[in-house]
Amino acid sequence: MDVHGPLSDEGVVxxxxxxxxxxxxxxxxxxxxxxxxxxxxLMWREMVIVRAFDRExxxxxxxxxxxxxxxxxxxxxxxxxxxxxxxxxDWVFPSYREHAVAYLRGVDLANLLRIFRGLEHGAWVPDEHxxxxxxxxxxxxxxxxxxxxxxxxxxxxxxxGDPSRDAGVVCYFGDGATSQGDTNEALIFASVNNAPVVxxxxxxxxxxxxxxxxxxxxxxxxxxxxxGMPNVRVDGNDVIGSYAVTREAMDxxxxxxxxxxxxxxxxxxxxxTTSDDPTRYRSKAEEESWAERDPIARLETYLERxxxxxxxxxxxxxxxxxxxxxxxRVRTKAAGKxxxxxxxxxxxxxxxxxxxxxxxxxxxxxxxxxESEGRH
Amino acid sequence: xxxxxxxxxxxAGLRKAMERDPKVLLMGQDIGSLGGxxxxxxxxxxxxxxxxxxxxxxxxxxxxxxxxxxSMRGYRPVCEIQFDGFIFPAFNxxxxxxxxxxxxxxxxxxxxxxxxxxxxxxxxxxxHHSESPEALFAHTAGLRIVTPATPQDGFLMIQQxxxxxxxxxxxxxxxxxxxxxEVDVEAPFVAEGASAAMSRARIARHGDDVTIVAYGPTVRxxxxxxxxCESEGVSAEVIDLRAISPLDTAAxxxxxxxxxxxxxxxxxxxxxxxxxxxxxxxxxxxxxVLEAPVARVGAFHTPYPxxxxxxxxxxxxxxxxxAVDRVMxx
Ligand SMILES: Cc1ncc(C[n+]2csc(CCOP(=O)(O)OP(=O)(O)O)c2C)c(N)n1
Numbered sequence: 001m002d003v004h005g006p007l008s009d010e011g012v013v014x015x016x017x018x019x020x021x022x023x024x025x026x027x028x029x030x031x032x033x034x035x036x037x038x039x040x041x042l043m044w045r046e047m048v049i050v051r052a053f054d055r056e057x058x059x060x061x062x063x064x065x066x067x068x069x070x071x072x073x074x075x076x077x078x079x080x081x082x083x084x085x086x087x088x089x090d091w092v093f094p095s096y097r098e099h100a101v102a103y104l105r106g107v108d109l110a111n112l113l114r115i116f117r118g119l120e121h122g123a124w125v126p127d128e129h130x131x132x133x134x135x136x137x138x139x140x141x142x143x144x145x146x147x148x149x150x151x152x153x154x155x156x157x158x159x160x161g162d163p164s165r166d167a168g169v170v171c172y173f174g175d176g177a178t179s180q181g182d183t184n185e186a187l188i189f190a191s192v193n194n195a196p197v198v199x200x201x202x203x204x205x206x207x208x209x210x211x212x213x214x215x216x217x218x219x220x221x222x223x224x225x226x227x228g229m230p231n232v233r234v235d236g237n238d239v240i241g242s243y244a245v246t247r248e249a250m251d252x253x254x255x256x257x258x259x260x261x262x263x264x265x266x267x268x269x270x271x272x273t274t275s276d277d278p279t280r281y282r283s284k285a286e287e288e289s290w291a292e293r294d295p296i297a298r299l300e301t302y303l304e305r306x307x308x309x310x311x312x313x314x315x316x317x318x319x320x321x322x323x324x325x326x327x328x329r330v331r332t333k334a335a336g337k338x339x340x341x342x343x344x345x346x347x348x349x350x351x352x353x354x355x356x357x358x359x360x361x362x363x364x365x366x367x368x369x370x371e372s373e374g375r376h
Numbered sequence: 377x378x379x380x381x382x383x384x385x386x387x388a389g390l391r392k393a394m395e396r397d398p399k400v401l402l403m404g405q406d407i408g409s410l411g412g413x414x415x416x417x418x419x420x421x422x423x424x425x426x427x428x429x430x431x432x433x434x435x436x437x438x439x440x441x442x443x444x445x446x447s448m449r450g451y452r453p454v455c456e457i458q459f460d461g462f463i464f465p466a467f468n469x470x471x472x473x474x475x476x477x478x479x480x481x482x483x484x485x486x487x488x489x490x491x492x493x494x495x496x497x498x499x500x501x502x503x504h505h506s507e508s509p510e511a512l513f514a515h516t517a518g519l520r521i522v523t524p525a526t527p528q529d530g531f532l533m534i535q536q537x538x539x540x541x542x543x544x545x546x547x548x549x550x551x552x553x554x555x556x557x558e559v560d561v562e563a564p565f566v567a568e569g570a571s572a573a574m575s576r577a578r579i580a581r582h583g584d585d586v587t588i589v590a591y592g593p594t595v596r597x598x599x600x601x602x603x604x605c606e607s608e609g610v611s612a613e614v615i616d617l618r619a620i621s622p623l624d625t626a627a628x629x630x631x632x633x634x635x636x637x638x639x640x641x642x643x644x645x646x647x648x649x650x651x652x653x654x655x656x657x658x659x660x661x662x663x664x665v666l667e668a669p670v671a672r673v674g675a676f677h678t679p680y681p682x683x684x685x686x687x688x689x690x691x692x693x694x695x696x697x698x699a700v701d702r703v704m705x706x
Pocket of ligand 1: 097136137138173174175176177178204206207208268272
């Protein structure tokens with residue numbers, strides 16, 4: 001039993017227990033009170049939709065339509081809760097598992113699968129969603145988020161006097177990423193520059209096969225103590241708590257209070273990716289005990305008890321999720337190989353002789369086949 | 377025209393770029409009140425303030441990583457890495473992030489970041505302060521790599537690098553920082569085509585019998601060798617590449633087609649180096665005019681030695697002349 005380490009429950013903020021009881025917290029209840037039944041219902045719906053999408057993507061991978069899939073299963077509350085605390089002007093720097101945040105930022109989920117089908121590396125326009133591309137090199141984007149936040153501050157978007165204009169950055173990463181030098185450098189740069197950035201660590205307890213205890217002896221939030229950064233642990237399977245702590249931290253960032261660190265204690269209910277085999281390193285019993293703490297189920301219980309989840313709303317949600325999954329399936333299967341010349345596009349923003357020569361050579365090479373077949 | 381050192385000329389070029397564009401920022405270690413360990417940013421803190429001349433935490437990856445984030449919002453960070461041997465903590469950010477962002481975003485994100493690095497040896501420094509890592513970066517698509525050999529080029533090329541939309545690794549031959557030359561400081565700066573201009577090789581000396589290709593610190597070595605050649609009746613043409621990525625192959629091939637002989641001189645180790653790339657391109661494009669195999673004069677496949685040995689390690693005028701002898705027997 002991990003008493004004080006990264007797998008403990010120490011200091012965890014929780015506003016909705018795993019049995020669906022709404023409980024109070026002296027510092028955070030006030031943010032929870034902002035969420036009326038309609039909003040909570042919507043959060044539930046979003047979690048259900050993203051889970052359906054996630055399932056669909058897993059099955060597309062199983063059927064050979066995707067090269068790889070990275071499930072978000074089990075982390076929906078941490079993502080939807082925190083995502084709801086963002087304003088349109090805020091910026092998100094995700095890692096690669098933040099499909100629910102992508103959905104909230106309006107990213108077309110079918111398009112997102114183009115990355116995993118091997119059609120492109122970045123499948124949306126970051127500026128259209130204030131949602132940066134996924135970053136696969138663990139921890140690298142924490143610095144980009146920090147630099148971006150420093151630039152927002154320079155651009156007068158922090159404590160501008162008009163709160164509707166103020167903006168900040170949230171950066172998502174995993175427990176494994178906290179061991180990277182870049183993540184630690186990001187905390188330092190953010191701290192000394194008072195950058196408006198929230199570091200949102202989803203401690204899903206596993207970095208592929210390594211338990212969080214391989215990364216840390218203490219809860220991850222405490223890493224921020226070393227750089228003098230406000231930090232908090234939250235139950236990442238509690239959508240209300242995840243909203244509340246992010247709401248507070250983003251407010252602090254936007255109003256000039258500087259960076260914060262949030263550790264959302266959650267669980268990766270699925271495999272690391274579709275290439276992974278968790279039976280080699282964790283027990284069924286562990287998986288089952290966390291299945292009981294499913295983030296969607298607890299919100300559902302809460303809403304049902306309040307009579308806030310009608311049969312119609314449920315049916316409608318099921319229908320939306322089904323339609324989205326079907327659309328994702330059809331569009332994914334229809335997405336064919338991009339034209340070969342795209343390989344040479346955008347290596348540089350300005351002409352570069354070496355790439356131009358490679359492209360010209362390849363075009364000649366391809367043409368030579370047509371010519372030899374007399375098809376020119 | 378003004379007489380300036382290379383360090384002074386780069387300083388003047390930085391100043392011009394900062395005056396022209398308020399989005400240009402300097403980031404690095406000790407670049408503020410100290411003016412950089414080589415004083416290349418001397419006086420800029422005083423004139424542009426701490427928001428534009430930022431002393432950063434002592435973390436190279438952090439410098440490049442945050443510069444990437446800032447340039448995503450339209451800033452043009454010019455980062456100083458204090459010495460060549462300390463760029464490696466940032467290697468990941470430079471190669472997997474900075475170099476690839478334009479590509480992976482399909483042109484939606486441009487990162488006009490310049491990384492200034494005092495590089496190469498010859499100053500009697502301790503370990504890690506004399507290295508020539510250009511080939512490690514030249515292998516990476518998405519990075520431009522340039523190096524000025526004269527004060528005039530230092531002044532102009534730093535401005536061209538800053539106005540380029542792509543990331544640029546700007547290698548400053550530290551042993552040449554105090555070399556003086558004439559600089560046309562009043563010539564109007566032309567942003568249009570700047571990136572192409574800084575990548576155009578320069579004929580540093582005209583000749584007919586042998587082409588000596590050099591860049592950065594070895595341009596002076598090549599010129600000195602060419603002078604000796606002349607007294608021995610051999611006419612050497614010296615090409616200053618200026619850019620390693622993209623390489624101005626056409627300029628080299630044009631010269632070799634005239635001379636029929638090619639020698640490449642760099643401080644970096646010879647194996648898998650820029651010289652190997654040039655030898656390959658010359659053999660592909662000028663094979664039938666070659667009178668002799670392309671010769672490479674560079675450092676050995678050893679770590680940079682202790683400084684008392686560096687003059688045996690680095691390509692000297694004598695080693696270039698030895699190569700000239702070898703190619704002239706054919
Ligand atoms: C720098 C780097 N090293 C290794 C990997 C391979 N890798 C991909 S995901 C992963 C585990 C990441 O764990 P964590 O940060 O906890 O995030 P999670 O995947 O659990 O969301 C590893 C080792 C990588 N992508 N980048």
